[in-house]
Amino acid sequence: MLHEVLRFWVHVALLVGVVAITASSAVMADEPVIQITAKKFEYSLRTLTLKKGVPVVLELTALDRVHGFNLPDFGVRTDVVPGKVTRIRFTPDKTGEFVFFCDVFCGEGHEEMSGVLTVTD
Amino acid sequence: MDNKIDRRQFLKLTGLGGVVFASGLSGWAHAAKKSGQDEFYFVQLSDTHWGFNGPKVNPDAANTLKKAVAAVNALEQAPDFVVFTGDLTHTTDDPKLRRARMAEFRDIVSALKIKEVRFMPGEHDASLDRGEAYQEFFGKLNYTFDHKGVHFIVLDNVSDPGASIGEVQLAWLKQDLKQMRQDAPIVVLTHRPLFDLYPQWDWATRDGAAAIELLMPYKNVTVFYGHIHQEHHHQTGHIAHHAAQSLIFPLPVAGSVPKRAPLPWDPEQPYKGIGFRSVEADVKDAYYKIAERPMAKG
Numbered sequence: 360m361l362h363e364v365l366r367f368w369v370h371v372a373l374l375v376g377v378v379a380i381t382a383s384s385a386v387m388a389d390e391p392v393i394q395i396t397a398k399k400f401e402y403s404l405r406t407l408t409l410k411k412g413v414p415v416v417l418e419l420t421a422l423d424r425v426h427g428f429n430l431p432d433f434g435v436r437t438d439v440v441p442g443k444v445t446r447i448r449f450t451p452d453k454t455g456e457f458v459f460f461c462d463v464f465c466g467e468g469h470e471e472m473s474g475v476l477t478v479t480d
Numbered sequence: 481m482d483n484k485i486d487r488r489q490f491l492k493l494t495g496l497g498g499v500v501f502a503s504g505l506s507g508w509a510h511a512a513k514k515s516g517q518d519e520f521y522f523v524q525l526s527d528t529h530w531g532f533n534g535p536k537v538n539p540d541a542a543n544t545l546k547k548a549v550a551a552v553n554a555l556e557q558a559p560d561f562v563v564f565t566g567d568l569t570h571t572t573d574d575p576k577l578r579r580a581r582m583a584e585f586r587d588i589v590s591a592l593k594i595k596e597v598r599f600m601p602g603e604h605d606a607s608l609d610r611g612e613a614y615q616e617f618f619g620k621l622n623y624t625f626d627h628k629g630v631h632f633i634v635l636d637n638v639s640d641p642g643a644s645i646g647e648v649q650l651a652w653l654k655q656d657l658k659q660m661r662q663d664a665p666i667v668v669l670t671h672r673p674l675f676d677l678y679p680q681w682d683w684a685t686r687d688g689a690a691a692i693e694l695l696m697p698y699k700n701v702t703v704f705y706g707h708i709h710q711e712h713h714h715q716t717g718h719i720a721h722h723a724a725q726s727l728i729f730p731l732p733v734a735g736s737v738p739k740r741a742p743l744p745w746d747p748e749q750p751y752k753g754i755g756f757r758s759v760e761a762d763v764k765d766a767y768y769k770i771a772e773r774p775m776a777k778g
Binding site for chain 1: 571608
């Protein structure tokens with residue numbers, strides 16, 4: 360019984376550790392960081408070029424209202440909230456051109472709020 | 481007046497220049513068994529975007545909805561009901577203008593001779609104020625109704641600006657489905673595709689898979705929706721999904737061009753890609769025959 364209880368708490372500890380790493384907003388020193396702001400109805404970067412296999416951190420914030428950032432080809436999406444920096448860490452694993460767009464309906468020009476990510480070898 | 485029609489008559493009414501598409505588990509194999517009972521038809525209009533202004537895309541935008549109403553009224557046999565699957569109005573940041581457009585839309589469609597008219601919102605109607613103005617004019621965002629043995633479920637996947645159905649509504653759907661037999665004919669009406677048609681163009685519902693999972697145990701489910709401004713047919717397992725054309729402008733086929741943008745108006749073929757559809761329902765076999773009705777002449 361004692362063994363089972365101990366094993367349970369080890370699992371809990373491991374789980375907490377995993378969650379902590381995933382939710383960490385810290386940026387490692389050698390990671391490229393790209394800052395993007397969002398406002399009606401554009402991102403500060405309309406085009407973005409990254410290297411395949413090179414991890415990157417996107418730092419997103421909104422200037423006016425809640426927007427979204429969706430890069431479906433890489434399974435990346437987040438809300439982008441005023442007054443808060445949202446960090447997304449991902450590694451492009453394929454080359455090509457991929458659209459990113461706002462997926463939180465934000466007004467008359469919402470459907471124009473998009474950009475293109477180019478991933479090169 | 482009873483609106484029962486036979487198959488030949490329906491084709492005569494709806495097939496002129498259009499495409500007839502059959503959907504359902506039984507398909508044409510059962511056509512010979514039809515008795516003419518338990519049949520009805522309805523008309524689906526979608527994405528009318530009242531208030532849109534873009535002469536290069538639709539120089540007749542101020543008249544398109546009125547012409548569609550006239551076309552429905554001119555049907556030789558009246559449908560049992562008409563349903564608008566969202567984006568009744570074109571979005572605006574101005575709440576007063578939003579309400580003015582909704583009032584104008586409501587006035588125009590009040591000319592429909594068919595008195596049973598069902599509405600649901602699109603993101604253009606409801607995403608900026610979580611459906612507040614929409615509800616003032618058209619009522620609930622999600623609801624059910626029954627018609628001649630078919631259970632219709634109207635799902636709202638737009639009043640959340642992030643295009644989610646949401647846990648509350650999913651729980652409501654689960655509860656509603658609990659009362660249904662597993663072989664009951666069920667039709668879901670919604671605006672966005674419930675499946676990932678093309679997420680790169682936001683043609684999806686964020687938690688649409690959860691709704692499909694709830695519907696999956698039911699054998700006879702068909703989904704009619706709008707949003708993508710073109711006819712489209714897709715299966716998720718045994719569930720058929722049918723997107724309707726728009727009544728303002730067509731959009732390109734998913735992924736066919738780099739950017740999702742309205743297709744330009746073709747003066748040689750006015751109204752090309754714009755239209756509505758008729759749906760003949762055979763209740764007994766949960767079988768639907770769809771006839772596209774283009775607004776283009778010739």
